[in-house]
Amino acid sequence: MVEKKVLEPISKEQVSAGDVVIGNQYHRLREAYRYFRDGAEIAFRGDGRVEVQTDADDASHILVEAFAAWRRQANADSEGWWNTFAMIMAYFSLLEHTLVGCLAFADFDPEKETVTAFIGLNWGDKFKRLFDLNADLVAQKKYEALRDLAETYRNTYGHGGFDKRGATVHFHVPGIGVIPATLSKVSKTPHFGLVPAVVEDYNRICAVLDDFDSWIAAGTYRNAIMWIEHGMDYAFDAEARAEVAANAHAFDAYVEAMSYRRDRAMNMDW
Numbered sequence: 001m002v003e004k005k006v007l008e009p010i011s012k013e014q015v016s017a018g019d020v021v022i023g024n025q026y027h028r029l030r031e032a033y034r035y036f037r038d039g040a041e042i043a044f045r046g047d048g049r050v051e052v053q054t055d056a057d058d059a060s061h062i063l064v065e066a067f068a069a070w071r072r073q074a075n076a077d078s079e080g081w082w083n084t085f086a087m088i089m090a091y092f093s094l095l096e097h098t099l100v101g102c103l104a105f106a107d108f109d110p111e112k113e114t115v116t117a118f119i120g121l122n123w124g125d126k127f128k129r130l131f132d133l134n135a136d137l138v139a140q141k142k143y144e145a146l147r148d149l150a151e152t153y154r155n156t157y158g159h160g161g162f163d164k165r166g167a168t169v170h171f172h173v174p175g176i177g178v179i180p181a182t183l184s185k186v187s188k189t190p191h192f193g194l195v196p197a198v199v200e201d202y203n204r205i206c207a208v209l210d211d212f213d214s215w216i217a218a219g220t221y222r223n224a225i226m227w228i229e230h231g232m233d234y235a236f237d238a239e240a241r242a243e244v245a246a247n248a249h250a251f252d253a254y255v256e257a258m259s260y261r262r263d264r265a266m267n268m269d270w
Contacts, residue, residue, distance in 0.1 A: 020115050022100060022234040029097055033090040037206065040083035044199040046072060048079040074194065081195040084202050088153045091209055092123055095146070098216075098225070099126040101234045105224035105244065106130055108236060115236050123150070130221070142215055145208045153196065153205075223251045230259045 042048055103118055106129075118126065124147065131139040197205070217225045223244070228234075232255070235241070247254035 020236050022115070022236075024101070024228065024231050024233050025097055026094070026101070026228050027231060029090065029094040033087060033094050036083045036087035036090055040080050040087055040202055043076055043079035043083055044202060046076045048076060050075040050079045077195045077198050080199060080202060081197050084197045084205065085153060085157055088149060088205065089158065092150065092154055096123045096126060098228060099123065099130060101228040102130055102216075102221045102224040104234045104236050104241060105221055105227070108241065110236070138215070142212050146212060149205060149208060157196070223248060223255075226251065226255050230255050232258060232262065 039048075043050075100115075100119055103115070103126075108115075118129065121129065124143070127143050127146075131143070133140040133143055227244075244254075
């Protein structure tokens with residue numbers, strides 16, 4: 001009763017005014033991303049958890065060794081792909097959380113938008129809200145690189161292995177066999193061999209993600225990324241945003257001081 005009649009109206013009023021704080025989960029999400037990224041690297045180099053077992057006592061030594069070598073590579077590729085897929089899913093979760101943190105450092109106006117509405121946007125719309133892709137061609141290229149990864153891996157395998165372009169749907173051609181319903185951009189559609197991504201794909205994906213991380217940390221939202229990486233919560237109230245803006249000229253020292261103050265409060269070191 002108290003929750004519905006008292007707290008609910010207050011919460012709606014506070015959210016509408018932008019007087020909200022979002023807990024920073026950046027490091028928790030990034031650690032998950034790094035876990036699967038490291039797992040993929042380990043697997044692709046042949047040191048993964050999947051063991052090779054052979055039951056070919058009657059076969060020649062050469063055949064046994066050849067089969068074992070093939071199985072080792074197949075296992076490495078399979079386990080590498082499993083971790084690569086999980087890595088990509090974890091990264092886009094991290095990306096969305098990071099973009100929400102960046103909103104607190106953008107031209108946020110609670111009279112025109114709400115934090116909850118922004119959170120409800122997909123990652124692409126969050127990105128477009130923070131960056132003007134028509135005016136910023138570099139941001140446009142970064143967005144397109146991430147979008148390609150999302151469409152090829154995240155969206156496809158996050159929806160049962162089906163993409164929107166029909167590349168996972170095949171039709172029969174008499175005398176030829178089955179071919180994908182979508183034939184354009186074959187190199188970018190999920191029409192793969194034994195696994196959707198091998199070590200070369202993994203390296204390319206990591207390069208795209210690393211490039212984006214470096215770019216956003218050094219650009220328009222440099223201060224936001226520094227704040228986020230220090231584990232500071234995302235405050236959207238007018239007073240907090242005004243204080244951040246007032247200290248933009250010496251932000252490094254400001255965020256260190258705020259981080260120290262936060263740590264003392266958490267440790268009850270008064």
